[in-house]
Amino acid sequence: MAIDQSQSATAATDEPERDIIMSARNVRVSFDMSRGQAWVLNDVDLDIRREEIIAVVGESGSGKSMFAAALMDAVEDPGVLTGDITYYPEDADEDADRIGTFDSGTDDEIDVLGMTDDELQSFRWEQVSMVFQGAMNSFNPTMKLRGHFQETVQAHNAVLEDRMAHVRDLFEALHLDFDRVMSSYPHELSGGIKQRALIALSLVLEPEVLVMDEPTAALDLLMQRSIISMLQDLRDEFDLTIVFITHDLPLVGGLSDRIAVMYAFEFAEVGNTRTLLKDAAHPYTRALLRSVPSIDSDLDEMRPIEGQRPDPVNIPNGCSFHPRCPIADDRCEIEDPDLVGVDEDLAAACFYPDQSRDEIPYTLETEHMESNL
Amino acid sequence: MSTDDAATDDVAPEDVTGAEAPDEADATSEESVGDDDAPLLSVEDLQVHYKPGNLIERYLSDRTIRAVDGVDFELEENDMIVLVGESGCGKTTLGKAAVGLEQPTDGTVEYKGQDIWDSKNNPRNADIEWGEIRRAMQVIHQDPANALNSSRRVRSILADPLKKYRTELGAEERKETIYRYLEYVDMMPPEDYADRYPHQLSGGEKQRITLGRALLMNPDVILADEAISALDVSLRVGMMDLILDLQEMFKTSYIFISHDLANARYLAKQSGGRIAVMYLGRIVEIGPPDEIIHNPSHPYTEVLRWSTPTIDPDIAKEQMSEEPPVRRIDVPDPEDPPSGCNFHPRCQYAREACTAEDPELFDAGGSESACFRALPNHEYWDSPELTDEDESEPVQAGFSDD
Numbered sequence: 178m179a180i181d182q183s184q185s186a187t188a189a190t191d192e193p194e195r196d197i198i199m200s201a202r203n204v205r206v207s208f209d210m211s212r213g214q215a216w217v218l219n220d221v222d223l224d225i226r227r228e229e230i231i232a233v234v235g236e237s238g239s240g241k242s243m244f245a246a247a248l249m250d251a252v253e254d255p256g257v258l259t260g261d262i263t264y265y266p267e268d269a270d271e272d273a274d275r276i277g278t279f280d281s282g283t284d285d286e287i288d289v290l291g292m293t294d295d296e297l298q299s300f301r302w303e304q305v306s307m308v309f310q311g312a313m314n315s316f317n318p319t320m321k322l323r324g325h326f327q328e329t330v331q332a333h334n335a336v337l338e339d340r341m342a343h344v345r346d347l348f349e350a351l352h353l354d355f356d357r358v359m360s361s362y363p364h365e366l367s368g369g370i371k372q373r374a375l376i377a378l379s380l381v382l383e384p385e386v387l388v389m390d391e392p393t394a395a396l397d398l399l400m401q402r403s404i405i406s407m408l409q410d411l412r413d414e415f416d417l418t419i420v421f422i423t424h425d426l427p428l429v430g431g432l433s434d435r436i437a438v439m440y441a442f443e444f445a446e447v448g449n450t451r452t453l454l455k456d457a458a459h460p461y462t463r464a465l466l467r468s469v470p471s472i473d474s475d476l477d478e479m480r481p482i483e484g485q486r487p488d489p490v491n492i493p494n495g496c497s498f499h500p501r502c503p504i505a506d507d508r509c510e511i512e513d514p515d516l517v518g519v520d521e522d523l524a525a526a527c528f529y530p531d532q533s534r535d536e537i538p539y540t541l542e543t544e545h546m547e548s549n550l
Numbered sequence: 551m552s553t554d555d556a557a558t559d560d561v562a563p564e565d566v567t568g569a570e571a572p573d574e575a576d577a578t579s580e581e582s583v584g585d586d587d588a589p590l591l592s593v594e595d596l597q598v599h600y601k602p603g604n605l606i607e608r609y610l611s612d613r614t615i616r617a618v619d620g621v622d623f624e625l626e627e628n629d630m631i632v633l634v635g636e637s638g639c640g641k642t643t644l645g646k647a648a649v650g651l652e653q654p655t656d657g658t659v660e661y662k663g664q665d666i667w668d669s670k671n672n673p674r675n676a677d678i679e680w681g682e683i684r685r686a687m688q689v690i691h692q693d694p695a696n697a698l699n700s701s702r703r704v705r706s707i708l709a710d711p712l713k714k715y716r717t718e719l720g721a722e723e724r725k726e727t728i729y730r731y732l733e734y735v736d737m738m739p740p741e742d743y744a745d746r747y748p749h750q751l752s753g754g755e756k757q758r759i760t761l762g763r764a765l766l767m768n769p770d771v772i773l774a775d776e777a778i779s780a781l782d783v784s785l786r787v788g789m790m791d792l793i794l795d796l797q798e799m800f801k802t803s804y805i806f807i808s809h810d811l812a813n814a815r816y817l818a819k820q821s822g823g824r825i826a827v828m829y830l831g832r833i834v835e836i837g838p839p840d841e842i843i844h845n846p847s848h849p850y851t852e853v854l855r856w857s858t859p860t861i862d863p864d865i866a867k868e869q870m871s872e873e874p875p876v877r878r879i880d881v882p883d884p885e886d887p888p889s890g891c892n893f894h895p896r897c898q899y900a901r902e903a904c905t906a907e908d909p910e911l912f913d914a915g916g917s918e919s920a921c922f923r924a925l926p927n928h929e930y931w932d933s934p935e936l937t938d939e940d941e942s943e944p945v946q947a948g949f950s951d952d
Contacts, residue, residue, distance in 0.1 A: 236782045236783050236784060237782055238782075367880060369879070369880075397636040397637060397857075397881070398636055398809070398811075398854060398857035398858065399636070399853055399854075399856075399857045399874060399876070399879055400879060401857065402856065402857040402858075402859065402874070403874060403879060405859075405870070406870055406871075409870065424783055425783075425859075426783075426861065427812070427858075427859040427860065427861040427866075428859050430859060430860065430861050430862065430863045430866035430867075431859065431860075431863065431866030431867050431868075431869055431870040432866075432870065450863050451863045451864070454861065454862070454863045455863065464784065465783070465784055466861070468783070468784040468785075468786070468787050468788075469783055469784070469786075469787075469812075469861070470786075470787060470812050470813060470815065470816040471812050471859075471860060471861040471862075472811055472812045472815065472843060472855070472858045472859075472860060473843065473844075473860060474861060474862075476815075476816055476819055476820065479787045479816065480787065481784060481785050481786070481787045481788030481789075481791070482784040482785070485752050485754075486782065541861055541862040
């Protein structure tokens with residue numbers, strides 16, 4: 178895949194250009210299976226910009242969680258991760274003092290996949306940290322919440338008082354009662370509180386990047402929506418970069434700055450949220466938008482995507498979407514399209530973005546509403 | 551029936567009803583009841599209360615969890631009702647009790663005028679036999695992978711209901727019926743799919759097999775409990791369309807359970823059915839989808855509506871800054887529901903009257919809503935607004951739960 182995307186899709190018209198905090202190049206994850214080799218990430222490139230919220234959207238089995246794991250070099254055996262993942266600390270010198278020097282890469286450019294175990298250990302909480310789906314169940318049931326925070330801080334040799342002051346700020350931003358939550362056991366708290374406390378825990382060492390894998394999936398609708406609102410405040414207040422992984426496209430429309438759509442272990446389309454939702458260029462994104470009924474969209478145009486998602490052992494040649502694509506031709510069966518800029522702030526892995534826009538209709542138009550909402 | 555007979559498939563519904571012995575049994579039993587006006591399924595003041603804990607605790611303690619607490623609804627033939635609500639609101643328990651899978655602690659469920667538990671417990675006085683009721687009400691579960699026996703082929707999975715309820719069929723006819731139903735659920739060519747094991751099918755295909763299996767019983771009511779939630783997002787509309795097409799063909803009624811208001815809207819709207827919003831074991835609002843979505847009467851329906859994101863990025867961005875339409879986000883403990891209207895501690899419109907009296911479902915124009923605000927002359931309007939003095943958490947810190 179070409180690097181075109183980083184140039185062409187970088188400049189959003191009305192937003193200041195943000196520099197890159199992490200970049201993934203030619204990242205692959207493979208598993209050896211009895212049926213053959215399975216590629217669960219197939220040569221993907223993505224730049225994550227500093228202080229943005231980027232949503233990685235894909236259906237189940239599209240490789241989105243694997244991408245999250247790859248960002249932190251946390252792909253579990255027997256998965257084999259190859260490629261380059263580079264992290265650019267904001268202030269190289271200061272960071273180097275705080276977390277010790279990294280042998281891998283230079284000061285302002287850290288090679289994530291080349292780190293030793295010790296380096297990774299500190300990298301994972303202090304630079305990039307992660308919140309998993311249903312992770313609220315990962316608290317130790319015999320330990321009060323305060324203990325979880327202390328343990329984490331001490332394991333990273335940080336000063337407890339400093340960190341606790343920071344946790345107070347985090348709790349405030351997350352609308353949590355510091356004293357009550359800290360002195361509770363996990364079972365005494367609701368799922369929504371636990372999930373928010375976990376977000377606070379993941380931010381205790383002030384990481385630059387927060388990777389969240391379906392962080393709201395196990396929660397009630399209202400809590401889900403409320404956490405989404407809080408994430409934006411968190412980003413603004415603590416200068417965070419958030420990678421938000423989800424299958425739920427409508428969920429991120431209001432949250433994210435950019436969306437990266439995954440299909441069959443690759444990025445099909447990456448771009449500014451508004452442009453991508455309003456007028457997607459990739460046939461898969463368009464078909465997906467057409468197949469997801471939202472709360473107020475026109476229902477008569479809804480169509481499922483024909484066919485099935487590909488088997489990771491047997492990914493179709495050429496463009497992996499071609500067996501399901503209404504505009505695919507001979508070229509799509511042979512040649513794999515790279516992500517190329519379509520608009521200023523949108524890149525799609527498709528040879529025929531214009532045709533796709535002409536021939537695959539979808540609408541976000543809402544029904545006539547007499548609502549007072 | 552082979553694929554060549556596609557033309558005859560189109561007239562299949564008559565063909566089906568004509569051939570089905572159970573249907574005739576229906577007709578006779580209905581006549582003997584003499585109650586043709588009775589709705590297909592009628593649920594009245596249904597309550598399902600659980601005692602938590604082990605045997606001894608259950609006996610000793612007086613704690614009760616009110617999973618379903620006084621629900622009424624009726625289901626007509628060829629009807630669709632979509633139960634929506636958050637996890638723990640009792641929608642699955644209500645669904646199960648409505649199709650006779652769970653015995654209610656109080657209230658009645660009537661199938662064509664016959665109390666179903668009466669039929670089970672006093673078979674001699676029953677106009678419709680329990681076995682017949684069980685056949686008439688089928689279930690599709692959320693996870694099709696666990697609903698199909700992994701060591702049996704599709705052919706033998708689908709043969710079971712026929713062997714039990716269509717004993718007049720010979721082996722060859724049974725095979726043809728299975729093929730025909732596989733075609734109904736879009737699994738073509740049926741000869742190929744019939745010989746597969748469940749692990750050789752995709753998630754969507756498995757769910758279609760469970761739908762076909764339910765339809766083979768020629769049911770009157772199908773309970774579909776989150777039947778599309780386990781499928782890929784892009785396939786959900788396809789499954790819903792299939793359900794809707796087959797409903798048209800077989801005139802089956804559905805109780806569809808969903809936590810997703812957007813999917814509920816799709817099903818209810820395309821089928822002309824209703825959405826019933828549940829909260830803490832009650833139906834708080836029931837009505838046609840347009841009313842529920844665009845003109846909600848109950849404050850909790852507004853909350854659900856607010857919580858369901860819009861896909862249009864411009865509107866969604868605007869909505870991000872909106873405050874939630876509740877005073878508190880936490881759901882009260884179902885063991886100890888609040889006095890009066892059980893939504894009042896969270897309700898943005900709550901007044902003193904709401905803490906005293908428990909609202910029933912009132913006519914609210916387009917829908918029925920369990921809120922005093924539907925009544926223009928209710929004392930609610932003269933009652934003072936609730937202050938948060940005795941509530942533990944103030945409005946702004948609405949995100950704290952208990």
